[in-house]
Every structure is written in structure tokens, then in C-alpha cells.
Amino acid sequence: MPKIAILSDIHGNATALEAVLADAKAQQVSEYWTVGDNTVRGPEAERVMQLLDHVQPTAAVLGNHEENYQKVLAATPENFTKPKQIMATILTNFDRQQLSPAHFQQLLQLPITQLKQVGPLTIRLQHVLPDFVSGHSLAPTEAQANFDEAASGEPDIVIYAHTHQPLMRASTRGQLILNAGTVGLPTAPRPALRQPRAMYLILTIDETGVCGIDYRRVDFDWQRASKIAENYHLPYLEFYTETLRTNAYQYRPSAVAAYNDNHHLAAQARAILMKTV
Ligand SMILES: [Mn+2]
Numbered sequence: 643m644p645k646i647a648i649l650s651d652i653h654g655n656a657t658a659l660e661a662v663l664a665d666a667k668a669q670q671v672s673e674y675w676t677v678g679d680n681t682v683r684g685p686e687a688e689r690v691m692q693l694l695d696h697v698q699p700t701a702a703v704l705g706n707h708e709e710n711y712q713k714v715l716a717a718t719p720e721n722f723t724k725p726k727q728i729m730a731t732i733l734t735n736f737d738r739q740q741l742s743p744a745h746f747q748q749l750l751q752l753p754i755t756q757l758k759q760v761g762p763l764t765i766r767l768q769h770v771l772p773d774f775v776s777g778h779s780l781a782p783t784e785a786q787a788n789f790d791e792a793a794s795g796e797p798d799i800v801i802y803a804h805t806h807q808p809l810m811r812a813s814t815r816g817q818l819i820l821n822a823g824t825v826g827l828p829t830a831p832r833p834a835l836r837q838p839r840a841m842y843l844i845l846t847i848d849e850t851g852v853c854g855i856d857y858r859r860v861d862f863d864w865q866r867a868s869k870i871a872e873n874y875h876l877p878y879l880e881f882y883t884e885t886l887r888t889n890a891y892q893y894r895p896s897a898v899a900a901y902n903d904n905h906h907l908a909a910q911a912r913a914i915l916m917k918t919v
Contacts, residue, residue, distance in 0.1 A: 643853075644760050645670060646845045648822040650677035650769075650803030651705070654684025654737070655826030657870065658840040659693050661862035662825050666697075669844055669856075674698070675758070677803035677822065678705025678769035681749060682730075683882055683893075684826050684867070685874035687737040691745040704752035705769045705803065706776035710734060711750055719915040723908065725899035731911035732877045757797070760847045766797035770804050780821075782807045786814060793817040799852075806891075807831075808841055808857050820845070820855065827882075829891045836889035838864040877907075 647666040652659050666674070674697045681687035710730040714722070722731060738746055754775060755768045769775040771792055779788045780802055793800045793813035800819045807830065808823035823841030830836045839859035846854035868883040876882060878901065881892045902908055 643846060643848045644672055645854075646673045646675055646760070646847070647671040648675050648677060648801055648820070648843045648845060649699075649825055650822050650842075651679045651806055651824035651826060652676075652681070652684075652690050653679055653707070653824070653826035654681045654687045654690055655840075655867055656684070656686035656689040656693060657864070657867035658826045658828075658860075658862040659690055661860045662840045662842050662858075663693060663697060665858060665860045666842070666844070669858075671844060673700050675701040675767060675801070676703070677767050677801055678703050678752070678775065679707045679803065680705070681737050681741070682707035682710065682733050683878070685871040685876040685882075686740075688740045688742065688745060691741065691748070701756045701758050701767055702752055703756050703767045703769055704754050704775055707733075708749045708752055709775050711737075711746070714915070715750075717915055719912045722911070722915060725895055725902050728902050728907050728911040729878060729893075729898050731914050732907060735914045736877050761849050762851055763798045763847060764796065765799040765801060766795070767801050768792070770802060776804070781805055782809050782811075782821075789819055790814050793819060806841075808843070810855065818852075823857070827885055828889050829885060830889060831891075833890075838862070838886065838889055 676699050680690055711734050714731050714734040755766055755772050758765045770780055772794055780792055789811055790813050802821055806824035809821040811819045822843040825840045825842055828839055840862050841859050844856040864886045868886050871879055871882050885892045
């Protein structure tokens with residue numbers, strides 16, 4: 643009976659991923675699927691990819707941060723100057739320096755969607771929409787029409803990611819829509835729901851269909867994760883460690899813009915892009 647661990651938004655946090663993989667092993671998971679944003683923001687892109695190599699995921703899709711790798715490679719110093727583009731350039735450069743060339747290529751070549759047939763079920767993985775890997779259209783409180791768009795076509799179950807909020811919802815046509823939350827950057831809008839635990843879900847399926855949907859939250863040593871980031875001289879360190887400490891999202895565009903200005907990061911991004919092109 644397939645017992646599938648759904649892992650999303652690991653964001654380079656190998657400490658949290660290790661805790662999740664230990665829990666998944668104890669739960670006797672038989673298969674692993676990833677739903678995008680394996681890397682970027684956290685310090686250990688390469689170690690995340692090595693840990694994933696050990697469990698050999700049988701499905702994987704592109705996240706907006708892996709898409710940013712593509713965008714940075716295609717960018718020129720003139721056309722990639724918005725605050726979040728500057729951050730993407732610097733974080734891509736940081737990851738690329740540690741990722742093996744094979745892992746970097748693997749991340750560049752992820753598909754936008756993947757269809758899996760398990761028992762009687764057709765399941766589609768996508769980071770956000772079937773043709774779009776970023777944006778806010780599937781925030782948990784968004785309109786039903788957005789979720790119907792997410793479930794276009796005939797999948798029975800759609801698994802998406804990106805919001806870092808675990809969710810179970812239905813399309814108007816009765817398709818099941820799931821979000822596993824986030825392994826690496828736990829956040830929640832509501833203070834009482836914030837906690838430093840890695841989220842993932844285990845989907846158990848037999849020949850009749852779904853027999854279990856288990857939303858799991860796993861303790862990890864977030865202070866150690868912060869310390870590793872510090873030791874690695876992670877760019878935008880404060881955003882990452884504050885997110886781990888508060889479990890509130892810190893990467894607001896206005897905050898990133900101010901940080902870029904204070905640290906003269908536009909010039910650094912420009913220099914990176916002049917080398918990349
Ligand atoms: Mn994302």
C-alpha cells in the first residue's frame with residue numbers, strides 16, 4: 643500500500659528536512675514526492691539535495707525559487723533590478739557555489755507539473771497553478787474560482803505548495819486539493835498557530851483510494867538551523883533566522899528593499915549578473 647510523504651518548501655533547511663525524513667522513516671513511508679522550493683533562503687541547498695538523493699523522490703516539480711535560478715541565468719544587469727530580483731540573484735549565486743553541477747541542473751530542469759497514477763487516483767503535483775509557479779492566487783483564504791483554476795483538467799487530487807499553510811479543500815467539481823505546508827520555513831499568519839515545527843503530510847492510498855491523510859508537524863532544532871546559517875554566512879541571514887525564531891514571514895518586499903539599500907546589494911547583484919551572462 644503506497645504511503646507517500648509529501649514534502650514542500652524545504653528552502654535549504656537541511657536540519658528540518660533531516661527531522662522530517664527520520665519521522666517519515668519511523669512512519670514506514672514507501673515513497674517521497676517534492677512540490678517545489680527545495681532550496682533557496684536557507685543555507686544548505688547541497689545537503690538538502692543529498693538527503694533527498696537518499697530517499698530518491700519519485701515525483702518532483704518546480705517551485706518559484708528554482709524558477710528564479712532559471713531567471714537569474716537569463717537575466718541581464720539592466721533587466722533584473724527589483725528588490726526581490728536582487729535577492730534572487732544573490733541567493734541563486736550562494737546556492738550555485740555549493741550545489742554540485744548535477745544538482746543545479748536537476749533543479750533547473752524540474753517540470754511545472756507532474757501527474758501520478760496511484761491505485762484509482764490521478765494525482766497532479768504543481769507548486770501553484772498548472773502553468774504558473776508563483777503568486778498569491780492559492781492563499782488559503784482565496785476565492786473558490788482560484789482553486790477551480792488550480793484543479794483544471796481531470797486530476798482527482800491536486801497537491802500544491804508555496805503558501806507554507808497546510809490545507810485541505812475541494813474544487814467545485816469535487817476534486818481534492820491538498821497543501822502539505824512547509825518543511826523548512828514554518829510560518830503562520832495567526833500568532834497562536836505559529837510554531838517551530840517542520841510540516842509535511844503522509845498520503846496513504848490503497849486499491850480503493852485514499853485511506854489516510856496525515857498532516858504531520860515535527861520538532862527540529864531551529865536554533866541549530868540558525869547557527870548553521872550564520873556559520874555559512876548566508877546572505878539575508880536576519881530574514882531567515884527571524885523567520886525561524888518567530889515563525890512569522892519576514893521577507894516582505896519593503897523590508898528586502900530596505901536591506902538591499904543598507905547593504906549595497908544592488909551593486910553586488912549587478913556584479914554577479916555581469917559574470918553570469
Ligand atoms: Mn514557493
